[in-house]
Amino acid sequence: MVFSAEGPSVRELAVQALSSVERGYDLLAPKFDHTPFRTPDGILRATADALRPLGLFERGLDVCCGTGAGLGTLEELCVAPVTGVDFSAGMLAQARRAHPEAECVRADVRALPFAGGFDLAVSFGALGHFLPAERPALFAGVHRALRPGGLFAFPVGAPQPVMSGSYWALLGFDLVMRARNAVWRPPFVMYYRTCGLRPVSDDLRTAGFTVSTLPLAALGHRRGSPRYGLVLARKAAAS
Template sequence: MDGDLAGAPPQWGGTRNRDGQAEAFDAIGDRYDEAFPHKEGQVDGGGWLTASLPAGARVLDVGCGTGLPTARQLADAGLRVTGVDLSPGMLALARRNVPEAELVRGDIADLADGLVQGPFAGATAFFSLLMLPRAEIPGALESIRDLLEPGGLLALSMVEADVDDMAIPFLGNTIRVSGYLRDELRHVVTDAGFDVIKEESYVYAPASTDVPPEEQIFLYCRRA
């Protein structure tokens, strides 16, 4: 990833800086799905949840974006989907793509403050945690854990990168992202109260020329 460090990240529970993040995704809109047309890892992660949970189970999609493919996939399997996203533009697309889902605008950090009501049988966090500074990621994971029922499942993904709150060009806009190397990511997830059941990785080359190829890590987890 190229870019300059965006400065020291805020501490969990302190003042959050999301300047430009939602606005960037509002501007990107459905070009996001055009730039990332093949999401095999994400579809596989959603398939793991749908195969593991009974019809009618509640599932939380953290950072649902346009609703494609995950919220749509989960709803098609008969699960009751609640999606959360910071971007009004993305949520407008999600309402069109998954009209039966409950969709809530909010910051991931607000999950700890009653943004949505649990318990959920499962949750997804596909590439949404990377939008936070590292200092906030453990708290966000703990909030997701607390919303899950005992033994609840979580499928999450991150791009493997040793960066913290770094500004990068993204589809004609600038966003700030964080990442971990895979061993460190596993530690962060387990320290937040999850057992990692399975790990998979994919080399992904987006369709956009300004987004470089990336190594994607998917962790299938259970609330400990």
């Protein structure tokens, strides 16, 4: 991971890591866009390019919108003003400044306060903040927020090869976080290896979605397979 000169200091990161998820992101918010944690523009562009041929979207929802990187993607795709939801007031403040036309709502996404109003929902890099037992509530809320026929989309990376440095870096990060959460309160939930494609797809189907994946070939290949794919979870159309 590479931090720019405008990013947080080591001390600031340490304070964030010893906070709750909400407080940690409130602290990080002013410098978040200068960290590697922000979704790269290439992934945002590839997602927008993949979704654009799938139809005309009216209203869009960014689930765990953070500072609003995904709101820009939605604004490209949707004809009506878009909505972002997050539980960090600090992150939402940054999102409002970056996207003044968007509606930014503070809420726990495990209990989304929406019903049937959106054609498209997206999420970028947020699933690691939810324990597997929490995903059903998250996905049920997204399903409820969509209109019949609505689409929930989010990019996922292909599994890292076991012999790669990235594999061991992510495994090490998760082990450190588990050790931290075993001895320190409040917990900071962020795991990279708890949201594999198969269990996530199973949870989406349980929530009522039909699930497919679309390769994001523009982001490159590894050993002949795309490095990233786009999960497409479709709510059934009205009968």
